[in-house]
Amino acid sequence: MTQDRARLLGSSQQRAADSAPHARGGPAPARGRPRPRAGSLRTLRYGSATLALIAASVATACTGAGSSASLATGGRVGGTLTVAAPSAPSSLDPAVGQPANETYSDLAYTPLIVQAANGTYQPGLAESWGYGPDNESFTIKLRPGVKFSDGTALNAEAVKAWIAHEMKPGNGGASYLATLKSVDVTGPLTLTLKFSSPAPDLEMVFGQILALGMIGSPRAVQAGTLAKATDGAGPYMLDSAATVSGATYTYVPNPYYWDKPAVHWSKVVVQVIASPTAALQALQSGQVQVAMDQPVTSVPAATKSGLKYVDPLTLLLGLGILDRDGKIDKPLGNVQVRQALNYAIDRSALAKVLGSGYGIPITQMAAPGWDSYDAALAQAYPYDPAKARQLLAAAGYPHGFTLPVVSVAAVGQDLLANALEGQLSAVGITVKPDITTNDGAYFQAMSSGTYPAATLSFGELPAAFDYEDLYGPDAAFNPFKTDSTQLTALDGKLSSASAGAEPTIAEQMQALLVDQAWFVPVAATPLVVLYQSDVTGVNATPQRNVVYMTEIRPAG
Numbered sequence: 001m002t003q004d005r006a007r008l009l010g011s012s013q014q015r016a017a018d019s020a021p022h023a024r025g026g027p028a029p030a031r032g033r034p035r036p037r038a039g040s041l042r043t044l045r046y047g048s049a050t051l052a053l054i055a056a057s058v059a060t061a062c063t064g065a066g067s068s069a070s071l072a073t074g075g076r077v078g079g080t081l082t083v084a085a086p087s088a089p090s091s092l093d094p095a096v097g098q099p100a101n102e103t104y105s106d107l108a109y110t111p112l113i114v115q116a117a118n119g120t121y122q123p124g125l126a127e128s129w130g131y132g133p134d135n136e137s138f139t140i141k142l143r144p145g146v147k148f149s150d151g152t153a154l155n156a157e158a159v160k161a162w163i164a165h166e167m168k169p170g171n172g173g174a175s176y177l178a179t180l181k182s183v184d185v186t187g188p189l190t191l192t193l194k195f196s197s198p199a200p201d202l203e204m205v206f207g208q209i210l211a212l213g214m215i216g217s218p219r220a221v222q223a224g225t226l227a228k229a230t231d232g233a234g235p236y237m238l239d240s241a242a243t244v245s246g247a248t249y250t251y252v253p254n255p256y257y258w259d260k261p262a263v264h265w266s267k268v269v270v271q272v273i274a275s276p277t278a279a280l281q282a283l284q285s286g287q288v289q290v291a292m293d294q295p296v297t298s299v300p301a302a303t304k305s306g307l308k309y310v311d312p313l314t315l316l317l318g319l320g321i322l323d324r325d326g327k328i329d330k331p332l333g334n335v336q337v338r339q340a341l342n343y344a345i346d347r348s349a350l351a352k353v354l355g356s357g358y359g360i361p362i363t364q365m366a367a368p369g370w371d372s373y374d375a376a377l378a379q380a381y382p383y384d385p386a387k388a389r390q391l392l393a394a395a396g397y398p399h400g401f402t403l404p405v406v407s408v409a410a411v412g413q414d415l416l417a418n419a420l421e422g423q424l425s426a427v428g429i430t431v432k433p434d435i436t437t438n439d440g441a442y443f444q445a446m447s448s449g450t451y452p453a454a455t456l457s458f459g460e461l462p463a464a465f466d467y468e469d470l471y472g473p474d475a476a477f478n479p480f481k482t483d484s485t486q487l488t489a490l491d492g493k494l495s496s497a498s499a500g501a502e503p504t505i506a507e508q509m510q511a512l513l514v515d516q517a518w519f520v521p522v523a524a525t526p527l528v529v530l531y532q533s534d535v536t537g538v539n540a541t542p543q544r545n546v547v548y549m550t551e552i553r554p555a556g
Contacts, residue, residue: 081268083268111124118544149257160191201465236253237254279530310539312527328449340392347381348361372463458470471519
């Protein structure tokens with residue numbers, strides 16, 4: 001799998017529901033912003049809040065306590081926590097494995113920066129951090145007294161070595177830190193990253209969501225052992241003797257962990273259970289206490305059994321208008337036609353189907369809680385077939401037109417394509433779905449320039465990433481290279497924006513996209529984590545829609 005496909009497909013979020021592989025593709029970014037790699041949207045549906053982007057002299061970007069502050073959330077130490085995960089990790093190395101492997105990496109690697117459930121950023125291995133002018137540098141001060149599970153000390157040289165490991169071709173840093181010029185060690189526990197252009201949102205990059213801040217021991221990097229073992233500065237470490245690769249992964253407390261109150265279990269076992277039905281049965285029988293990444297269709301049976309769940313909105317589904325200039329499908333070059341497509345869709349009905357009763361309709365490329373979401377746009381395109389036909393006639397297409405659409409049999413995209421075929425026929429638009437069987441064929445077809453439209457699914461990241469991902473001239477979902485001087489100008493402002501200015505700029509970009517109708521957003525759907533009542537700390541919120549494994553602790 002390539003490092004930059006899964007967010008746009010979103011399949012790592014829905015993998016348990018569909019048992020489909022996930023991937024994502026797109027051209028390399030033209031500019032210097034950190035570029036998302038493949039992953040969980042669960043991530044990558046990965047949650048976000050308004051990030052602290054400081055565009056003045058270097059300033060502390062966190063308000064939490066310093067080196068003595070604990071990550072613990074209280075409670076007693078339990079026995080064994082057993083977790084069901086829908087898939088095994090491709091690698092245990094945080095730099096190589098996808099962020100979708102966070103169920104495994106969270107346990108052994110505390111990140112430099114921790115995103116809390118309310119979306120704020122708190123000290124992890126970093127005691128403090130801050131941006132330089134125009135977000136072109138980033139200074140990190142490390143927490144003193146931290147050791148890796150092999151007993152070696154965490155220092156600035158270790159972080160520099162880890163970033164070099166991340167920057168190897170195919171690893172995460174090669175995408176996220178594409179314009180990194182240098183890593184300057186300025187003291188035993190301080191270092192500064194310098195970039196050739198603005199690099200915002202580094203809190204998320206170095207947090208648990210995108211995982212570049214999950215630092216491994218230089219000794220293990222040099223030995224090449226991290227693919228099958230762990231050596232981090234997290235609360236646990238892999239017990240290789242009690243682990244069966246691909247089936248069961250056992251973690252025990254890290255004896256060198258600096259924050260003993262944050263170790264909530266004497267052992268954590270992650271069992272790979274691909275079938276949602278089997279995972280639910282394991283929960284009901286008490287074999288596991290938590291089941292990650294489950295389909296919403298499991299919720300009724302789970303609640304009937306007395307189980308609990310969290311279901312943050314993690315995946316957006318819609319139609320991407322690829323040929324925005326009408327190069328191969330002339331009608332799409334007319335904004336009235338694109339707006340007609342938006343009016344012709346019954347989003348409420350589709351959201352119920354796509355989200356199994358738990359989805360919500362959306363008219364913008366963001367869901368509530370995302371940093372670019374604008375509540376004022378929520379009713380931008382009410383279901384109005386008559387209005388759609390009126391716009392088509394005004395644009396010169398009173399009898400509609402033919403619209404080829406490429407899709408994929410994964411994460412509900414095929415279901416959406418078939419539904420769009422039925423709904424758009426009511427206004428004279430003949431949708432011809434071409435549903436590919438795998439994500440590789442889908443991305444090849446979508447990026448080939450032979451299809452004017454494509455179904456799409458994607459997870460959450462800050463607005464500063466979306467221009468490169470979705471609608472900039474080099475974005476994966478812009479194979480015809482459509483450019484907008486207004487969007488480009490706003491994106492430039494967003495890259496170096498202050499914390500206070502960022503939401504307003506992001507909302508302006510969202511409003512422009514809605515007005516120009518480059519997309520037909522349809523629904524936001526959740527991904528579910530099920531759990532028993534004897535555990536707590538299973539936190540997933542609109543601000544951070546990913547559970548952080550180390551927060552899970554015994555109830556009571």
